[in-house]
Amino acid sequence: MDEIFLKNMMALYKAALYELVVNPDEQDVRQKWLKTISDILKSEKFHFLDRNLMQTVSNEQQEEIERLFEKKRWVQRDILDVSRCYSEYSFGVQFLCKHEVYGCLFVKTPLEEKITERFLKEFTEESNRFFQHYAFVASVSKEDRFYKELFQATKRFHSSMNIECVLNEMVDTLKRVFPHYFYSLNLTIDKNDIELPVYLFEIENTRSMAMEAYVSGEVKVEHLTQANKSVLYVPIKGKQGVYGLLKVDCPPFQLNNERIEFIRLLVETGGSALENAKLYQQSRRFIADLQLINETSRQLNSNLRFSDTILFLQSKILSSFGASACGFIFIEKDGYKVLEGSSPIFLDESGKMYISYVGKRMEEEKDSIFIGDIARKITDRKFPYRSLMAVPMFESDMLKGFCIVLKDSAYGFTFDMYKLLQSLIYHSTLALTNSLLREELERLVITDYLTNLYSRNYLESKMSESLQNDEQGSFLLIDIDDFKKINDTYGHQVGDEVIVQVAKIIQSVSGQKGIAARWGGEELSIYFPHLTVNETEKLSQRIVVEVEEKTNPKVTVSCGMSRWYKGSGEDVESLFKKADQALYVSKATGKNKMTISYHSENDSKMPFS
Known part of the structure; x- marks a missing residue:
């Protein structure tokens, strides 16, 4: 009876394997095979190790498996009883595929007493045939699919x-x-x-x-x-x-x-x-970079004002690199100067941290800086911008300053951007220096070297423009009282210092309302376009008071004021003469005062407020 029972079980097993071969399903064929074994043998528990899983088990288990199947491809209870790892199972089988171990199966079944060695031998042989067929079909199918996927991917690549x-x-x-x-x-x-x-x-x-x-x-x-x-x-x-x-x-x-x-x-x-x-993409970017450099060079060579040059460079850098901030810094004797047109952050405390860090490295290394995440490099301070690029500006091998470019996110700049920034600054430094030098020369031409007030020629040109275009204006001539005594008492160096002190007071009082100049010697002057007589008189009185209060050694000034209005027929020379006459009156009547000229036949028609 047991022999017939085992034959029927084997027939059921072969039929099930045939069904799996005829209708293969690569995704769950193994699970179906294991379920078939479980159903036929009414197994209470089974454990299957394929060749991949067999490599993950402990060395002890691997040695145990080798020992169990050293002589035969199947083992029964008599051998498993002494096993350290698999003693709870009824039998175990080792499967081969293409002469290599495919896996091991351990089964616990209530039919244990009926299982014969002949049944296990046939069970093992049928299973091996199934695995060989399955492996062949799966490998052909898989290889075919691999090549199809590779072909399609190559086309899309x-x-x-x-x-x-x-x-x-x-x-x-x-x-x-x-x-x-x-x-x-x-x-x-x-x-x-x-x-x-x-x-x-x-x-x-x-x-x-x-x-x-x-x-x-x-x-x-x-x-x-x-x-x-x-x-x-x-x-x-x-x-x-x-x-x-x-x-x-x-x-x-x-x-x-x-x-x-x-x-x-x-x-x-x-x-x-x-x-x-x-x-x-590199070739396209290279063309775009060349276009940017050419456009920048063309603009920089078009005699832009220095501040306009900085603004132009800043806008190009911000847009081309997607940057959050850009600053141009010049190195001076007493520290760093943030150039007008730089991003506002460089004027506050957080911006000064970047300037200090970059400036120190620039002066030591005299080389460009590229940092993907400054927060990882400097951990003791909090930086609002994480990515940093900085490029030095040289003139005749001398470090004049540097450009700092920032972005809020880490690793926000590419190395190609860094190289482009180096090229941009290299091509721009000469233009920046020339623009600054040109403006400095212009400033020297129109500026008095001692007081930093405008020169007399510049003031006269501005007065001429105002006489043609404005409705009214006032001219104030200022002379330091008893200046010869200052020179004789303290020396000419102190005399120059006194002139500078008075010039600074004049600049402070006149501000943006007037154009202050050194007229000659100890004589200074201010022209106020647009201001009324009363407005000019108040400012001139402030100058008289502040000079007496703030100079050291203490000096006083005398002032003479002339004014004009549209249709008065005045010119620069007549305004000077009238102011000079009013100044003479101030000197003759006690000094340290301001006098308004009333020597025009049209004075009665002049607006005083």
Whole structure:
């Protein structure tokens, strides 16, 4: 009876295997096979180890399996009873496929007493035949699918000149073929804002096996026992170099040679396409960079004012690099000067931190600075902007200053941007220096060297313009009282210092309302366009009071004022003569006062307020 029962069971098993072969389902064929065994043998418990899982078990279990199947491909209770790991099972079977161990199955069944060695032998042989057929069909099907996916991916790779599209296609193909693996890209090229797990390839933070794959350009596999996973590192390379790594995380020991080879071919093809896309984008960027440099050079050579030059450069840098702030800093004897037109941040405390850090390095190293994340470099201070580029400005091998460019996010600038900024500043420094020198020469021509007030010629030209275009104006002539006594008592150097003190008071009082100049010797002057007589008189009285209060040694001034209105027929010479006559009256009547000229026949018609 037992023999007939076993024959019927074997017939059912063969029929079930035939059904699996005729209607294969690659995704769950193994589960169906195990369920078939469970149903036929009414198993209470079973444990199946395929060749991948067999590599993950402990050394003790591996040695136990080798010992159990040392003589035969099946074992029964009499041998399992003395097993340290599998004593609870009724029998165990080791399967072969293509002369290699495919796996081991241990079964606990209530039919244990009926199972014979003959049944186990036939069960093992039928199972081996099934596995050989299944492995052949699966390998042909898998190989066919691999090549189809590789062909389609290759077509899509080379139909695009966009790095983002190439990387997306690479990862999407892998996800279709191996959906249960995890993929990440570690790139040495500038990463784009793409919906992929992309990381910057950092040498100091890279695992040794990954670095070995990057340096050698060969695929490397790492089995991480504690993390219970295997990691595949595939170099993304073209003819000109390696651009990073594809990292594949998967369950332990699932990466067989076929899978590794498919991933390698796919990534190698993607690497070539990525290199072509990178070269194409570089050529386009190179053309755009040349256009930017040419446009900048043309504008800088068009005799712009210095402040306009800074504003132009700042706008180009902010727009071209997507920067958050840009500053131009000159090095002076007593510190750093932020040039007009720089971003406002460089005038506050946070901006001064960047200036201090960059300035110190510039003066020591005299070289450009490129920092992806300044917060990682300087941890004791909080920086509102994380990315930093800084380029020195040289004139005749002398460090004149530097340009700082900032972005709020870390790693916001690419290395290509850094090189472009270097080129821009190199081409711009001479134009900036020339513009500054030109304005300095212009300032020297129209400025008195001692007082920094305007020269008499400049003031007369401005008065002439006002007489032609404005409705009214006032001219104030100022003379330091008893100036010869100052020179005789204290010397000419102190006399010059007194003139400078009075000049600063005049500048402070007149502000933006008047044009202050040194008329000659100890005589100073102010022209007030637009102001009424009363407004000018109040300001002149302030000058008289402040000079007496604030000079050291103490001096006083006498003032004479003339004025004009539209239709009065005055010119520069007549205004000077009248102011000079009024000044003479101030001197003759006690000094330290201001006198208004009333010597025009039209005075009765003049507006006094």
